[in-house]
Amino acid sequence: MLIQAVNVTKVYKNGLTALNDINLCIDSGEFVFLTGQSGAGKSTLIRLMFREDQPTSGKILIAGRSISRLSERETVALRRNSGVVFQDFRLLEKNSVFDNVAITLKATEVPKEQIKLRVPEVLEQVGLVGREKEPVINLSGGERQRVAVARAIANKPMILYADEPTGDLDPQTSMELMKLFVEINNQQTTVIMATHDREIVNHFNKRVVTLASGRIVSDRRGGFRL
Amino acid sequence: MLIQAVNVTKVYKNGLTALNDINLCIDSGEFVFLTGQSGAGKSTLIRLMFREDQPTSGKILIAGRSISRLSERETVALRRNSGVVFQDFRLLEKNSVFDNVAITLKATEVPKEQIKLRVPEVLEQVGLVGREKEPVINLSGGERQRVAVARAIANKPMILYADEPTGDLDPQTSMELMKLFVEINNQQTTVIMATHDREIVNHFNKRVVTLASGRIVSDRRGGFRL
Amino acid sequence: MNRHGFSYVVPQAFSSLRINGWMTFAAIATIAISLFLCLLFWLMVINIDANAEQLESNVEIIGYIADEIPQEQYNAIQSKIAALSGVSSLTYISREEGLQRIAPRFGTVEQLLDSMGGVNPLPNSFSVKAQSPEAVSGIAGQMAALEGISEVRYGESEVEKLFAFTSALRFAGIVIMALLAVAAVFLVAMTTRISVYARKQEIMVMKWVGATNWFIRCPFLLEGIVLGLVGSLLAVGAAFFVYYKASAYVACSLSFIVMLPASALWLTVSLIAVGVGVLMGAIGSIVSLARFLNV
């Protein structure tokens, strides 16, 4: 059991209950689609697992360890083992594509030579060969989204959280990206992906967890349900 | 003929040809889908029509008038008659939903009382009733996208440009938004919408302009082509 | 811009100042400090000029009349001295008056005369004051050349010291004033630029939704003006408070220094300072905005 959510509730400061008593187990190596209407709580759940935020009650265990009270050292370790594609990308717009991807590796203090090898590798995987030096601000929406993906997978994380990673991509590019995710998943990375794309969910026969108003309303293998 | 692009070419400073000799006519009251792979030039075309940027060669006429050399007054008039949903939203994250929508009306110096009536009206149309006071930073991805739509339609523009307005929305909410666009279109607003959503394009039997590498490769009524 | 426009523009300027909280405070404080010190030095320079002029032209040039010259020729000499250029006043001082003037250094006149065996050693003399301190040494030279004047004395070394001291002080004052003015300009420029950058996104959105340039500019302009106004008002207030206190102190403890009355200065100085402050704020914000408005 890699990730376990136990009675997780998240009430935001404005009184809105984004997650309501969530229980969820995800095994190592699983591929999980998170679906649900806009505002259902998908991003909130990812934020909690990634420890960007804390649950109001309940707890989240990663590799059997509760992540609510971690030292700085442990938080750093957790984050180094997770990759996140944020729904709003959160790229450094003025920096180059290379720098945006390399930041993951720099932060983990990987030697420069390794970075110079690894960055072009992931950029190739997301179909952005030759755009290394371009500042992100010059990229199209879909290109930015792929830079965000490249950043998340650059250090080969154990867990990959992807929040709506194909929202700005055309069907063909989406499918290529999905193939990449599946490939990464086959190399033992657990993938948790929030998506609205009916076609994608239907095409890959994976576990689908559906949220509605902060509750899990369905958790099954197969197609898209709302 | 409301919008006319004549031999429009856009070469960015980095040497990339985003649009290559585009010719396009859009009649008043039309509903046009712009499709094409990531990086095909959809957003660039919208930016040129909205005069956020200038073509490298060729010209764009709106209502028969070239928009390449406009006085400040004319630019303001053009923008007041256009509404834009940006692909990356461009909302003021710290400001409330109300303020983000109201800015369109404030900028056109509409009296406060009218703003107080109009803003809840459009928020209702996009399904964000009761979230007026929430700062945008507290909203989910899909909710933000709908605020961006509300801002664009608040002053009932003659032309509505929507760049990937359903990328962060679930199929159901997307469909509701599309119905709103069609309704607006029925009230004589010309709608130009860039989208990757195959389902949407297939569902509405509208004109579809497909771009590939900066060229128009198809321009026909009907379903999705790549 | 219509009246609705204004109703959006004005509150925005103030909300921006409020939201930035202690940054606004720090900005106003540093601007006020630099302007305040700048004003103090300006007032100092004005007063140095006034004092130097007064002190320096107060220097007395004494021309001793040769003993052999008969009293009848005194008038002729006097009119020759009076005709010298730069002379502002001329007084005849008899030997008795001369003795009275120096006597206090030694006791009473009687004691002094007594101790000298009843003989007054001083000659008759003319005391001359110059119109300007620069004229002093010229007058002294010309007087010495006149027939009937045996010797000319004036506080050469004191005049030079005073001249050197006040001009050094004046120079230092002006340099410090200039440095502080430069700092104030930088500060206003930095503050307005930060404010513009912090709201870059908002400016762009306003352009896109069809706001006129003036609609966008107004809140920033107002903010810059408020910044300059508050900063310079604080500076002027503080400077004149200090000046007032200093005048009182100087009047009782350092009475040899003459300070111009605050009432004679404050209007001009405040108007210039506040005007410059407000102008700086306005220009700063307009310049910082310029590159965002050419969209």
Added chain:
Amino acid sequence: MNRHGFSYVVPQAFSSLRINGWMTFAAIATIAISLFLCLLFWLMVINIDANAEQLESNVEIIGYIADEIPQEQYNAIQSKIAALSGVSSLTYISREEGLQRIAPRFGTVEQLLDSMGGVNPLPNSFSVKAQSPEAVSGIAGQMAALEGISEVRYGESEVEKLFAFTSALRFAGIVIMALLAVAAVFLVAMTTRISVYARKQEIMVMKWVGATNWFIRCPFLLEGIVLGLVGSLLAVGAAFFVYYKASAYVACSLSFIVMLPASALWLTVSLIAVGVGVLMGAIGSIVSLARFLNV
């Protein structure tokens, strides 16, 4: 942090300074100006202290010996004066020496004596110097009470004037120094905060991808230190350049003012100024960062 970490951290600090271009320049300039002036006033205060002590204790207290006292009793009087507390030096001045000292005001000694019918009106006297300026009036009072001393004189009004003037100058100098120091602290705080805010997004991204707090902090710390270091070095350099020039000028034109040699001051003053500058930069950046690191 490993050595690879350092190789990312160091260039980043400098690139941030470079990218902000004239803002960095303006920040450094204003910090340098305020520190520079702060230092100048500090040096001024130090020198005022030195001068005041010297000048004030240089005041001469003259005790005239009553004419009827025979020369034999002079020694007894002298030892009584020497025994007074606060006396630093004591010299006997005969009536002839006294005449020589005042003669220059009137011509030569012979002329003066001549004109007084060959009679020297001055009594014999003792000249006393005090250890401290505060002691002067006490000594004068006690001397006047001694038998055999007919009269005591010292430049009462001058001493008071000098005392008032230097203490006013000293007070003003310290206040201005404090204001400028406050301005400098604000400026460093503002600059580091702006720098942190401008890179807020980058800080967040670094946290999310697993950078340690020190990895994130380092570039900012370095930036703050560089800012403080450059600002204070410029200030120290400029201040001592000016001090050096001023010393030379004062030595030839205002020789009545004594300036402490730069060589005796610069080490302490520079160390303190640079130390404070660097510390301010470091603290400023750490404090500005703190709230972003608790994620």
